[in-house]
Amino acid sequence: MSDMTREETEALIQEVLEVYPENAKKDRAKHLTVNDQEVEQSKKCITSNRKSLPGVMTIRGCAYAGSKGVVWGPIKDMIHISHGPVGCGQYSRAGRRNYYVGTTGINTFGTMNFTSDFQEKDIVFGGDKKLSKIMTEIEQLFPLNKGITVQSECPIGLIGDDIEAVSKKTSAEIEKPVVPVRCEGFRGVSQSLGHHIANDAVRDWVLHNRDGDTSFEATDYDVTIIGDYNIGGDAWSSRTLLEEMGLRVIAQWSGDGTLAEMENTPKAKLNLLHCYRSMNYISRHMEEKYGIPWMEYNFFGPTKIEESLRKIAAFFDETIQANTEKVIEKYKMEYEAVIAKYRPRLEGKRVMLYVGGLRPRHIIGAYEDLGMEVVGTGYEFAHNDDYDRTIKEMGNATLIYDDVTGYEFEEFVKKVKPDLIGSGIKEKYIFQKMGIPFRQMHSWDYSGPYHGYDGFAIFARDMDMTLNNPCWNKIQAPWLKGEEEAESAAAGA
Amino acid sequence: MPNVMIRVKDNGALLFYIAKKDQEDEIAKVEKDSETEWGGEVELTDGSKYYIDPISPPPSFPTTLRFKRAN
Numbered sequence: 001m002s003d004m005t006r007e008e009t010e011a012l013i014q015e016v017l018e019v020y021p022e023n024a025k026k027d028r029a030k031h032l033t034v035n036d037q038e039v040e041q042s043k044k045c046i047t048s049n050r051k052s053l054p055g056v057m058t059i060r061g062c063a064y065a066g067s068k069g070v071v072w073g074p075i076k077d078m079i080h081i082s083h084g085p086v087g088c089g090q091y092s093r094a095g096r097r098n099y100y101v102g103t104t105g106i107n108t109f110g111t112m113n114f115t116s117d118f119q120e121k122d123i124v125f126g127g128d129k130k131l132s133k134i135m136t137e138i139e140q141l142f143p144l145n146k147g148i149t150v151q152s153e154c155p156i157g158l159i160g161d162d163i164e165a166v167s168k169k170t171s172a173e174i175e176k177p178v179v180p181v182r183c184e185g186f187r188g189v190s191q192s193l194g195h196h197i198a199n200d201a202v203r204d205w206v207l208h209n210r211d212g213d214t215s216f217e218a219t220d221y222d223v224t225i226i227g228d229y230n231i232g233g234d235a236w237s238s239r240t241l242l243e244e245m246g247l248r249v250i251a252q253w254s255g256d257g258t259l260a261e262m263e264n265t266p267k268a269k270l271n272l273l274h275c276y277r278s279m280n281y282i283s284r285h286m287e288e289k290y291g292i293p294w295m296e297y298n299f300f301g302p303t304k305i306e307e308s309l310r311k312i313a314a315f316f317d318e319t320i321q322a323n324t325e326k327v328i329e330k331y332k333m334e335y336e337a338v339i340a341k342y343r344p345r346l347e348g349k350r351v352m353l354y355v356g357g358l359r360p361r362h363i364i365g366a367y368e369d370l371g372m373e374v375v376g377t378g379y380e381f382a383h384n385d386d387y388d389r390t391i392k393e394m395g396n397a398t399l400i401y402d403d404v405t406g407y408e409f410e411e412f413v414k415k416v417k418p419d420l421i422g423s424g425i426k427e428k429y430i431f432q433k434m435g436i437p438f439r440q441m442h443s444w445d446y447s448g449p450y451h452g453y454d455g456f457a458i459f460a461r462d463m464d465m466t467l468n469n470p471c472w473n474k475i476q477a478p479w480l481k482g483e484e485e486a487e488s489a490a491a492g493a
Numbered sequence: 494m495p496n497v498m499i500r501v502k503d504n505g506a507l508l509f510y511i512a513k514k515d516q517e518d519e520i521a522k523v524e525k526d527s528e529t530e531w532g533g534e535v536e537l538t539d540g541s542k543y544y545i546d547p548i549s550p551p552p553s554f555p556t557t558l559r560f561k562r563a564n
Contacts, residue, residue, distance in 0.1 A: 287500065
């Protein structure tokens with residue numbers, strides 16, 4: 001089944017769409033496509049960033065998830081208040097494994113949950129007083145915090161609380177930045193708008209704070225890592241590579257990042273953007289306001305790392321470029337050994353992905369380095385420009401699905417029969433019970449890091465560990481197996 | 494009257510980005526593009542047209558400008 005033709009894939013999409021009512025079918029058809037590398041602009045073949053259909057099982061998140069969970073959450077020395085009912089903060093607490101250095105509860109607060117715990121009376125009479133009170137309390141209990149953000153949950157927007165006014169007032173009182181973020185969950189169609197809102201909040205409340213301050217000594221080799229959330233230590237394994245090249249990483253956005261790093265970012269020479277989808281807004285803004293160029297890079301798998309390192313080096317002088325070659329040379333032995341060990345075990349295996357905003361296209365290279373093939377990919381919340389980039393990365397006649405529904409994904413998997421699926425926790429157990437090896441590609445299945453050369457070794461090991469696990473032969477009950485074998489033996493005779 | 498961010502792409506073309514509409518297209522043609530002024534009617538690669546009063550001297554990109562829809 002490894003080489004489905006264009007017609008077969010198209011027929012598969014039609015077949016899957018068959019169960020929907022007329023209108024739903026029409027709508028969903030726009031989100032599913034067969035890849036054609038000839039297409040220059042993805043909007044000609046796929047629609048993205050549209051409202052999910054009511055009634056289908058979407059895998060998307062909300063704007064609050066995009067802001068509190070992704071962009072703001074990992075800023076470790078600020079306290080992020082989940083303003084509203086207690087659930088949103090509690091159920092998402094520490095789930096993304098954004099690693100950081102520091103003493104939690106003293107000077108870093110990453111895995112803690114701060115919430116205003118809305119009750120009925122707060123909805124009726126408004127929660128502004130409560131917000132102001134908890135911020136004063138926070139200041140007393142955690143005096144080493146560097147600032148506070150107010151992450152709105154749905155009710156805040158619905159009842160129309162003025163969190164901006166409270167924030168300004170408190171900010172003056174505690175003499176620290178207090179950032180109101182209007183990321184109510186109902187805004188937008190997915191977490192993508194939450195990223196945008198969070199970026200805008202950074203732009204309006206944080207980025208310019210140190211514009212007049214010259215105490216920071218900038219060098220010609222200052223770069224920032226933007227859009228790396230340090231999941232399982234990803235940003236650290238990227239950072240070592242950049243530092244070995246001779247660059248100085250002055251800020252990490254936002255995995256293991258601090259408020260001061262964010263404020264100093266406008267003093268960088270180049271912004272390196274890993275997750276384009278969640279942080280391109282702020283990079284564009286810095287390019288416009290401060291004239292800092294930005295570039296997208298990809299640190300998954302040696303081929304892409306090499307490409308990216310050279311591309312980064314091209315922004316700097318010959319010393320850096322020479323260093324880069326040395327770095328590539330240095331790790332060559334290491335990653336060739338990894339490939340030599342795992343490639344024979346993984347060669348030809350087929351993968352289907354369905355992740356968030358950058359991984360559906362970024363990790364393709366890493367799989368290809370291991371001799372594996374990605375036969376289907378899709379994003380939860382991508383926009384057209386993400387698909388523009390994806391088309392080039394994917395093989396012809398492979399499946400691309402946008403905001404795939406639970407049903408569609410299952411049907412695709414049943415028909416395409418991939419050897420491995422990479423998606424999130426919500427999908428994991430469905431597919432494992434179907435007997436298909438599965439890796440969580442949001443949280444690296446509690447492993448990681450996967451970025452950089454060090455990460456690639458772990459990535460290869462994990463894929464091998466999952467795919468070649470003997471448990472997959474044991475999925476079927478032995479008595480059922482016996483029957484089937486007997487039947488096929490009978491049929492054969 | 495959308496706010497449009499215009500930046501120079503890697504291939505040298507101008508990228509026309511309307512954040513609100515999540516639209517990103519290259520500029521195919523600009524009515525007035527000389528050393529003294531830039532603007533007028535702007536046509537995108539997807540065929541849609543926008544208008545801006547010519548700016549003189551030409552703006553340096555990237556920048557955000559306010560366009561009108563042209564018919």
